[in-house]
Amino acid sequence: MLVVMQAQATEEQVRAVCQKIEALGYRAHSMPGAQRTAIGITGNQGEVESGTLEEMPGVQEVIRVSKPYKLVSRDTKPDNTVIKFPDSPVTIGGPGLAIVAGPCAIENRDQAFKVAECVARAGAQFFRGGAYKPRTSPYSFQGMGEEGLKIMAEVRDRFGLLVVTEAVDYESLELVDQYADVIQIGARNMQNFSLLKRAGRARKPVLLKRGISATLEEFLMAAEYIMSEGNYNVVLCERGVRTFADHTRNTLDLSVVPAVQRLSHLPIIVDPSHGTGKRNKVTPLSRAAVAVGADGLIVEVHHDPDRALSDGMQSLYPDQFDALMAQVRQIAAVLGRSIPASNRVRAEATTSAD
Amino acid sequence: MLVVMQAQATEEQVRAVCQKIEALGYRAHSMPGAQRTAIGITGNQGEVESGTLEEMPGVQEVIRVSKPYKLVSRDTKPDNTVIKFPDSPVTIGGPGLAIVAGPCAIENRDQAFKVAECVARAGAQFFRGGAYKPRTSPYSFQGMGEEGLKIMAEVRDRFGLLVVTEAVDYESLELVDQYADVIQIGARNMQNFSLLKRAGRARKPVLLKRGISATLEEFLMAAEYIMSEGNYNVVLCERGVRTFADHTRNTLDLSVVPAVQRLSHLPIIVDPSHGTGKRNKVTPLSRAAVAVGADGLIVEVHHDPDRALSDGMQSLYPDQFDALMAQVRQIAAVLGRSIPASNRVRAEATTSAD
């Protein structure tokens, strides 16, 4: 159920409608747009009696939502969601592309700094690296845990990169929420609804990866779980789906990008590293992802992939990432987009201009 | 890495090898078999230096395991795992078939008792029912929680049925471990490795459902996660995989039953309700599952499916379940198997025979 307010409705009127909704025992989600505010109602089982709301001052109409998703939907919020970060010019979902790069796993301080330096220099604004690794085998390297998070926090301080890293349970989510800038929920946990709800109560934006065989509707409903708890800063991420095809590890489904953009206001980025699982496919598919209209990329880079503790096969060498960035910049320009510099780089540019 | 003991090795020798392994910083998993004991080693990253172990008294050989799974493997334990329950003649994995039946979700005490009475009378030994429901939408009925668990505990007392129910996070797992007889891990959580590890520290057997697009190796590795924490009582469950086919909700992959039985000693049962998603397919596929050699079935039954709060479309009517049991009994007999009676029924039979 969705309450659409009149364009000229006052903030007070909006607040009154929200209070009424909560008095009825539901949850109200106020979503201010460029034109008007919409208020999503959740927590109802079945129909909400709409009569009481429809007659309140400032209300234009009350829409019964037939699609299962509400808060993720463009019907609820026609304008694109643009995710902002405190003290940073970088956004996700605006005209600029967000480039997230780094190693699969944080292995030690030296490795993290080496890779971070490469990707920062090439123009990435976000640093990725796993501290908690969901591995198919219990006997594989499972990540450094909090130690890895601390290293990434140092990376942010040193290179001005925003930190994206995965949480796999309540405990790690709490720590990631504390140390990182974006909380990643991995493909295997896309329908771990308890974790999604917990992420919905976190303060930081959530990067939600598509499950390996998730339909578009399931993908959006997973985002809905996060939003239904009050965290509206969700970034979707296509990372390949499982098919019969065996020339890549997964089949990157780029058509999901325009499909998401049609239905939802949330930004969507693409992970060509997991999406292909092969180093030599990452650059062509990165070009394609930007050309299809994605809001960014998340790419694995390692200064010494042959010795990486995980996923070395799909990690780019630093010079390959440089070349990728050069190509991606040009294709972004064709779509009227750019890759804005991160905070530090701007600061340094300013400084050096002195 | 696997240490195979000589057939005549003493318990003391086995204990000494385990102590040595743990002194080396690894975990030892003693697996006594009919012929000999094997000791799995986990916790090693890469190669264990095997020389020290090979020369200990009672050791026959030390095998480097090339397959990623160890504890689930028939190489480790050639005999079938038979799961037993305290004070109950019922097993899973022995010659008798395990029949688990009940509603998708526990809706209230009256519904649970009505369904339990039907399935007990028809010969099921286990009662299933969801107290924690992972639903695609955050706005759908999410289950009764602990209240539902209490109702199922009453069902056990009243009808002598063992209780199987799903846990979705640490909190619910703790409660399910307390109230139920078997902890179910659902398909969506098959690679929620934190939850698997937690289930590996629970006291009760775990019923692990195959993920919707899990390969056989991923399925076995998920069981390995549970076993690597010390809980060796794992039941696998095929419940359909996602394909392009649209005449059923999922495609039931019965070939995975002989495939699992070849590689692993763990029992495997089949869920034709989720596997097809259509009431009229449940009975033919149940017959097929028993014919292919599964160790049991898990079937949704509801006394009033048309009013069920979830998955009513795939729930059998009580008389359909009676007919299913009659057919399944006959096919089991062709394979030299039977459906043993549960405790209560035996007790009552004894009583009435007095």
Added chain:
Amino acid sequence: MLVVMQAQATEEQVRAVCQKIEALGYRAHSMPGAQRTAIGITGNQGEVESGTLEEMPGVQEVIRVSKPYKLVSRDTKPDNTVIKFPDSPVTIGGPGLAIVAGPCAIENRDQAFKVAECVARAGAQFFRGGAYKPRTSPYSFQGMGEEGLKIMAEVRDRFGLLVVTEAVDYESLELVDQYADVIQIGARNMQNFSLLKRAGRARKPVLLKRGISATLEEFLMAAEYIMSEGNYNVVLCERGVRTFADHTRNTLDLSVVPAVQRLSHLPIIVDPSHGTGKRNKVTPLSRAAVAVGADGLIVEVHHDPDRALSDGMQSLYPDQFDALMAQVRQIAAVLGRSIPASNRVRAEATTSAD
């Protein structure tokens, strides 16, 4: 469009309606049933003007068909199609199961006779063997062609087995139609519509294999292509579909058997050899196929599989086929079905009883 005649309609009335339909420029397909005759209309593009037909004597109603399939549908012909063979007691689609067995490819006369003797003795009524082999590589053995067909005709004469073999184009179809008893259309040609139409003009029944990623609707529409040309003797065959699963070559979709039986009157058999691609899975899946309700099996058997020119990996040894038949007979009995003897065996039984 379908004209349903009254139960008491005379043959003359049926003939008159057919003539009227053809006078309108369409094709009429008279389908006599146990209760009444239905007449399918094909060849129309869009709507047929039904008024003229509805008022003819003996017509009960004229149904606009909304589903894309007409002639394959149970709406057109409620009774199961039972395919008969001249001078043979064997049928496909009646209460008896049809067992088709033989080598993947006919390699020479000696091999064909050796295998035929085994499968006839074990109780198969049909002999399969490829003379035209669709192989992934142009450099693989492509079959013996007409020479192979002649050998199979000899097999029929010698062992009383009916012959099933594949046609891959017009030329081979003409020869198969001449030498064999059943024309097989392989999975790769399931949507080779020119070949389907040609098969629809053949005199012999057609065994149509499901394409490797065909939906149920596409599968039925392929049968519709054959029937729309006048050949109503079509046997469907499930042979596994392509999925991500890698423990079998294909994923055998047994749920398609009850799904077909609900929508169509055509018989459906199962091919567990191609369906699994692994010898050790053929017997369990054969049991499951009979248990799910299939009308028969098509199984690869070779007297020396290790030297077979194609698909040796999935061919049963003769003693494995004997054991399979014994198990399948018992499961058939549970479903009230049996495996009737073929002509020759009956003849011999009669003779030896003298």
Added chain:
Amino acid sequence: MLVVMQAQATEEQVRAVCQKIEALGYRAHSMPGAQRTAIGITGNQGEVESGTLEEMPGVQEVIRVSKPYKLVSRDTKPDNTVIKFPDSPVTIGGPGLAIVAGPCAIENRDQAFKVAECVARAGAQFFRGGAYKPRTSPYSFQGMGEEGLKIMAEVRDRFGLLVVTEAVDYESLELVDQYADVIQIGARNMQNFSLLKRAGRARKPVLLKRGISATLEEFLMAAEYIMSEGNYNVVLCERGVRTFADHTRNTLDLSVVPAVQRLSHLPIIVDPSHGTGKRNKVTPLSRAAVAVGADGLIVEVHHDPDRALSDGMQSLYPDQFDALMAQVRQIAAVLGRSIPASNRVRAEATTSAD
């Protein structure tokens, strides 16, 4: 088996090796490259005795081919295949992109001319249109047949567009070979090996569409069938594969483009119309296809899609195609490629420059 000639081998030496191969009963396929000539051997069942060849003058080495494909492989021919057309500057596989556009089916002369005018003006060099339509239902419009081919030949004369159209059997292939410039083999016939062999004996280049669930190896082997008969002018075409995803009709697998380019010298183009099945996805996926490195596009355009006899849902309006071409041109430039003008346009340009 592959005979690699020395760089300085004479034509006479190459000819001698070919004659020797054919004298041994095999077929020789001389493949001149920039550096050296390689000679593929086909027609052998199993090993060719290589000794006699290795010692001939001009031979550098004889390579036993382990991969099942030979003639399609870059090992056989390292340089990209560039397909040329008589009296036309247009190529497929060179630095220029090939743009094929037109309606799904030729409906009548007026429609064909209207669409052809649009696509020629926008810069396409090839006109596509179905005269023989493989349709799921026998009751759907099956194409105009030879009449349609004649209309397309007129389109070529009038607009200077090269004609691409599908053949579905021997008969239609013969006519298409006569009227058109490129013979299309559709996805449903990708493993219709008889048709592939027939196409291998045609004079015109073949556009081979990937089967709806074809692996990369099967796709290349289908091309191998055509080449093994002597027609080396094969263009591959990705057109989407079947997966569980339901937001598009098929899932366009763009990663197959770099995968093909790594293994094969054949050009590969992309069909975003069938690949997505939705008009609003065609433009973004066309951009992505060019960005990933495809050698061209094949796109459905209709001047009045809402009244198209087939696939109207996925056909672009003319102005949408104009916009697509504008974007695609810019992205091609980023990759150092362009969209060369076709013959007529050049001729007209020359004329008007006079």
